Amino acid sequence: MNKHLKNLLVAAMALTGMVGCGVDAALDCNAICDKYASCYDSDYDTSACESRCRDNAADDDDYERKADVCDACLTDRACTSATFACGTDCASIVP
Numbered sequence: 001m002n003k004h005l006k007n008l009l010v011a012a013m014a015l016t017g018m019v020g021c022g023v024d025a026a027l028d029c030n031a032i033c034d035k036y037a038s039c040y041d042s043d044y045d046t047s048a049c050e051s052r053c054r055d056n057a058a059d060d061d062d063y064e065r066k067a068d069v070c071d072a073c074l075t076d077r078a079c080t081s082a083t084f085a086c087g088t089d090c091a092s093i094v095p
Contacts, residue, residue: 025067026054027071032049032071069089070093
């Protein structure tokens, strides 16, 4: 998901009072899991990954911060570039 669309979704949800529900973490988790599937394993269970990531982010502020950092690193990077640049930032989010 590109950054502009993500910002638009967050703004729209803020206007409807939904931001307190972990929207940023959900968007981060969706993008991270989708990127992993598209770059490394097309059979990867993105639904399970997204659910696990959202649950962990809801329970742990440090995990939520790590998901945010991982997503920021992956944004606008090609798969090869993401592997080298984001491996450390994303290791605790996806396998």
